[in-house]
Amino acid sequence: MVDPKLITVTGKTPPTVRRAPDYKVYYANQSRMRMSNSDFQLFFGMLVDEPGSESLFNDEMLSVLLAPSHAKLVAQGLTAAIEAYELQFGEIKLPADSVKLSQTIHSQILEAARQAISKGSKTD
Numbered sequence: 001m002v003d004p005k006l007i008t009v010t011g012k013t014p015p016t017v018r019r020a021p022d023y024k025v026y027y028a029n030q031s032r033m034r035m036s037n038s039d040f041q042l043f044f045g046m047l048v049d050e051p052g053s054e055s056l057f058n059d060e061m062l063s064v065l066l067a068p069s070h071a072k073l074v075a076q077g078l079t080a081a082i083e084a085y086e087l088q089f090g091e092i093k094l095p096a097d098s099v100k101l102s103q104t105i106h107s108q109i110l111e112a113a114r115q116a117i118s119k120g121s122k123t124d
Contacts, residue, residue: 045059
């Protein structure tokens with residue numbers, strides 16, 4: 001059944017979801033991203049601990065390019081899904097080292113953006 005609110009917002013019924021013949025499902029336990037002025041790129045892979053190696057490896061399996069507006073919609077949808085998950089199943093616990101790494105990366109991304117803005121405003 002089509003939600004009447006969706007028709008009101010878009011003026012059209014929502015698209016029918018079809019899977020392409022080459023549709024694939026991947027499991028990823030690692031991700032990273034990059035951004036430019038025109039897109040966001042999300043990379044997904046598996047963390048691999050190879051015997052005899054002192055390093056871990058992130059074997060990337062695929063990447064997805066998103067327009068900035070779509071990336072923001074995906075982020076909002078993912079946030080809502082995580083909130084619903086935690087309501088149903090409880091808080092998702094993150095390892096302390098993952099939280100610290102995430103906060104460091106977040107700070108570095110914001111600082112790089114501030115520097116880029118600062119450089120851009122000086123040259124205008």
